Amino acid sequence: MDAFFASVELLDHPELRGKPVIVGGASGRGVVTSATYEARAYGVRSAMSMGRAMQLCPKAVILPPHGAKYSEYSRRVMSIFRDVTPLVQPLSIDEAFLDVAGARRLLGSPLVIARSIRARVLSETGLTCSIGAASTKFVAKLASTRSKPDGLLVIPKARTLDFLHPLPVDALWGVGKVSAENLHRHGLHTVRDLANTPPDTLRKWLGNAAGSHLHELSWGRDPRHVDTRHIEKSVGHENTFSHDTADRDTLRRELLDQSERVAVRLRRGGWESRTISIKLRYSDFTTITRARTIAEPTDVARRIYETTTALLDEQELGDKRIRLIGVRAEQLVHAGERDSLSLWDEADNDGWRDAEQVMDAATERFGRGAILPARLLGRRDRLYDTKAPEA
Numbered sequence: 001m002d003a004f005f006a007s008v009e010l011l012d013h014p015e016l017r018g019k020p021v022i023v024g025g026a027s028g029r030g031v032v033t034s035a036t037y038e039a040r041a042y043g044v045r046s047a048m049s050m051g052r053a054m055q056l057c058p059k060a061v062i063l064p065p066h067g068a069k070y071s072e073y074s075r076r077v078m079s080i081f082r083d084v085t086p087l088v089q090p091l092s093i094d095e096a097f098l099d100v101a102g103a104r105r106l107l108g109s110p111l112v113i114a115r116s117i118r119a120r121v122l123s124e125t126g127l128t129c130s131i132g133a134a135s136t137k138f139v140a141k142l143a144s145t146r147s148k149p150d151g152l153l154v155i156p157k158a159r160t161l162d163f164l165h166p167l168p169v170d171a172l173w174g175v176g177k178v179s180a181e182n183l184h185r186h187g188l189h190t191v192r193d194l195a196n197t198p199p200d201t202l203r204k205w206l207g208n209a210a211g212s213h214l215h216e217l218s219w220g221r222d223p224r225h226v227d228t229r230h231i232e233k234s235v236g237h238e239n240t241f242s243h244d245t246a247d248r249d250t251l252r253r254e255l256l257d258q259s260e261r262v263a264v265r266l267r268r269g270g271w272e273s274r275t276i277s278i279k280l281r282y283s284d285f286t287t288i289t290r291a292r293t294i295a296e297p298t299d300v301a302r303r304i305y306e307t308t309t310a311l312l313d314e315q316e317l318g319d320k321r322i323r324l325i326g327v328r329a330e331q332l333v334h335a336g337e338r339d340s341l342s343l344w345d346e347a348d349n350d351g352w353r354d355a356e357q358v359m360d361a362a363t364e365r366f367g368r369g370a371i372l373p374a375r376l377l378g379r380r381d382r383l384y385d386t387k388a389p390e391a
Contacts, residue, residue: 084107085098
């Protein structure tokens with residue numbers, strides 16, 4: 001969907017069409033949830049502070065978000081997708097993969113199907129969407145991004161490399177700012193440059209997993225199928241302090257609280273996590289994430305907390321102050337799917353797992369806060385805004 005939240009808001013404010021509109025909290029510490037393409041032309045982006053957004057685009061109109069409305073329009077759009085094919089994999093509230101191979105005989109070519117979907121979405125919701133069609137999920141995603149806004153791009157299988165190789169390396173999934181800078185230092189600027197680099201060299205520069213992954217993508221190889229099962233990708237919590245802080249004891253207590261919350265959600269969902277990450281946003285809105293893959297998956301808060309504090313201790317704060325801190329559990333597996341006895345079984349069961357299960361039972365009966373780690377006592381009146389990102 002194109003600028004989904006902002007586009008939904010414009011349905012109730014047609015007089016604002018063609019103008020820069022920002023959806024989000026209007027307070028000084030508010031955050032941009034979405035923005036029209038007219039606002040984006042000024043550099044406004046989601047997750048940006050509202051103060052910064054208004055500096056970039058002072059004439060923008062700010063509208064408050066309405067989550068229930070977005071969910072309803074998302075339901076309508078996904079229903080249209082499922083009329084075309086049962087093989088629909090939602091990625092988020094406003095994006096999905098569709099496998100239309102089985103619909104071709106009845107509905108026509110991918111181009112015809114895509115045109116039909118776009119026409120129905122516009123007719124039945126008043127919203128526009130951009131569609132990319134290709135033989136793999138990765139290339140289809142790239143094509144949809146390149147066709148925005150309100151566009152359609154079909155990449156025939158035989159033309160995949162013609163489309164892919166001229167693109168900059170940061171078009172590939174998994175190439176962020178740091179990875180792109182690393183590749184640029186080695187003279188790799190386009191996907192073609194990366195594709196023509198020996199895989200062993202890429203693994204040496206980027207690590208075994210990332211090097212192999214990017215080599216495959218650079219040749220358009222993506223074996224993943226459209227998966228209609230709902231699979232949790234991660235579970236996390238993050239908090240914005242009312243006053244920026246550099247006090248490590250405060251930050252550690254926050255990590256403990258969030259580790260407890262994340263572990264509870266893991267256990268409730270029947271998940272364990274292989275990778276634990278922290279997110280830090282500084283006063284200047286610079287944001288970093290640091291992650292660590294642990295020896296064996298866990299749903300124990302103590303293990304999560306030990307990992308997050310280790311990641312925090314590795315960061316040199318200097319005179320920097322923290323505005324937001326978050327904890328996330330990633331690479332989730334179903335609890336009990338361990339291949340062998342965990343190296344951390346002894347630590348997890350050394351009273352911690354049993355204690356946390358008692359806390360779960362008390363919380364279920366008496367509510368959160370019935371039993372807490374001693375370091376969190378007296379913190380019921382939280383001094384920050386709390387945000388629990390969707391899993």
